[in-house]
Amino acid sequence: MIRHPTNRSQRGQGLVEAVIVIPVFGVLLLGIFQGVLLYRAKATLDYAALMAARSGATHFAQPGPMLDGLARGLMPLYSHQTGGTTLIAAYAKAKADLQLAQAASIHIASPTRAAFNDFQQPEFDGVKAIPNDSLPFRGSHIGPQSHLTVQDANLLKIRVTYQYPLIVPIIDRLIGHLDLARTAAAGHKVYSLGIQAQATVYMQTPIRDPKLLPTGTGTGGNGNAGGGNNKPGAPQGSGNTAPPPAPPPSGSGGSTPPTGCTPSAGICCIT
Template sequence: MKPRGPQHGQAMVEFLIIIPVLILLIFGAVQAALIYSAKNGLNYATFQAARIASMNSAQYTDIRRGLLRGMYPMFSQFPENERMERTATEVDNFVLVTRISPSTAMFAAYGEDHGDLFGDGEERKAIPNSSLMYSQDDDAGLPLQDANLLKIRVQYCMRLIVPMVDRLLSSGSRFVDRARATKESASFRDVSRATSSNYEAVCRSRSGFVISSEATVRMQSPAVDDEDQCASGGRMICP
């Protein structure tokens, strides 16, 4: 039986149809691998930040120092003499820290006057972390043991470098943020949320993808409630 018509060029048409999808899948796999690597690096950096801050009164300056130390290997593609500067730029502009615990309510319940702790002439309140087994819990139901746990959430807006995929993922990150914002009680300051949101607060002017990590360690020093480090517009939120 003779064919109904010429079949020349059929394979080329099928190839042209499938090649954009194939390229997008390949690019997507590459970007997914980069995101996975960045997430692992952020997990390590978040733990370093919490560990250092637990020994230094839970201050943002020490959280930042831990993030710099932990995120430094994430920028190994830059020359060694520029790597730390690049890391500091990322931390200072595209990282947002939320101090989940101790919360403002815990400082109000257990904060005690500890005088001039930092030698700057200002008296501050701190949560004691010695002789805890003999201390009484607050009437409001906030255990002192929990107030001595430092829990932080670190959100990082990583730059997307793979063509086509970068626009899709950055748009998706914005969409998730807008979708959550429409839900009742879905606020960026709601500490019960485990993943990142408020895209603009983290990324600012960057079109990126927000990754998030949390770490919890026990305080090794009295936690100090320094209002300046949680000021409006800063890179740390204290619910």
């Protein structure tokens, strides 16, 4: 009788497969769990950035009120319960984390110092500021340095970067960086991952301190780097430069139309 050693040679096959598959699927499941937490943190940060921008819009774009608004928006990440004392504790934790651990930074993207130089006017107390009142009646003059209108210069655009602490083991070391400030405060290694959010609101108060604004030129209201009045088809960065007049039609005797005329359209604007 011939014996086949098939069953004997396959002993331990399931153990070998488990040793290979379990670590892979374990890391995958941990990554999915951390991804869900990151999605929640990003949604919370989007709301917190809007709160920070609104606080800055009503407080002359000062960093202190914007930091307070950011802390209020991030409270859901520091508390899992509701109630008066719980909310107060969550706000205190968020504010301490932002200030002591430097867990977030707020960068003003627009307006810039160039916009301040273009539109600054003395206020009632003599302090120069970007005017914020009667904007619909101030015209659409393009600033020579910022390439913005005064209406665009009153748009507060901020970018918030938040160092989100990772809590899922293994994944935190794979995608995060060692957060030295939080590590010193917690007494154990804490890994964080930077996430960003942006917000844009209209200023409700005039911007009075140009030191708070970044250097460089601004961006027009339609997103073109050359200014807010670029027409479709015009070269980028042309600002308000008018296109060259069209050549006279054939048979016109070589007469040159006045400046600003468009013979093909039959329209002539004389200034």
